[in-house]
Amino acid sequence: MRIRALRGDSKGQALLEFALILPVLLLLVLGIVEFGRVWNLAQLMSDTAREGTRRAVIADATITEQSVKDFMAGKLESGGVPVSAITITFSQTGANWHTGANQVGTITIPYSFMFFSRLFGPVNLVSSFTMRME
Numbered sequence: 073m074r075i076r077a078l079r080g081d082s083k084g085q086a087l088l089e090f091a092l093i094l095p096v097l098l099l100l101v102l103g104i105v106e107f108g109r110v111w112n113l114a115q116l117m118s119d120t121a122r123e124g125t126r127r128a129v130i131a132d133a134t135i136t137e138q139s140v141k142d143f144m145a146g147k148l149e150s151g152g153v154p155v156s157a158i159t160i161t162f163s164q165t166g167a168n169w170h171t172g173a174n175q176v177g178t179i180t181i182p183y184s185f186m187f188f189s190r191l192f193g194p195v196n197l198v199s200s201f202t203m204r205m206e
Contacts, residue, residue: 109185120199125177148181177203
């Protein structure tokens with residue numbers, strides 16, 4: 073008789089099951105959020121590299137390296153990406169960016185994103201864009 077009474081008592085079963093599944097569920101939800109942050113940051117860097125390269129290759133003598141970096145800094149500020157690591161290179165060197173008919177410009181933005189706040193280590197993101205001088 074006592075065994076049947078113990079079998080029917082399931083007051084703590086749901087609480088125990090919830091306590092066991094809660095860490096897995098939280099890890100899954102936080103993983104989705106962190107993946108979304110990385111994806112958003114990668115898109116921001118890609119768009120900024122494309123727009124910065126477009127500005128750099130326009131045949132306008134008033135556009136300088138500093139003006140392109142300032143433009144990109146305004147865009148990357150919302151994502152917390154440092155502008156100091158940005159590299160702007162051209163296929164032909166000279167006193168002026170806008171020399172040469174076949175000039176090709178490339179902008180590269182590297183960034184190391186800390187996934188899950190240093191739990192799994194950094195995720196290295198690199199966005200690079202190349203465009204021909206117009």
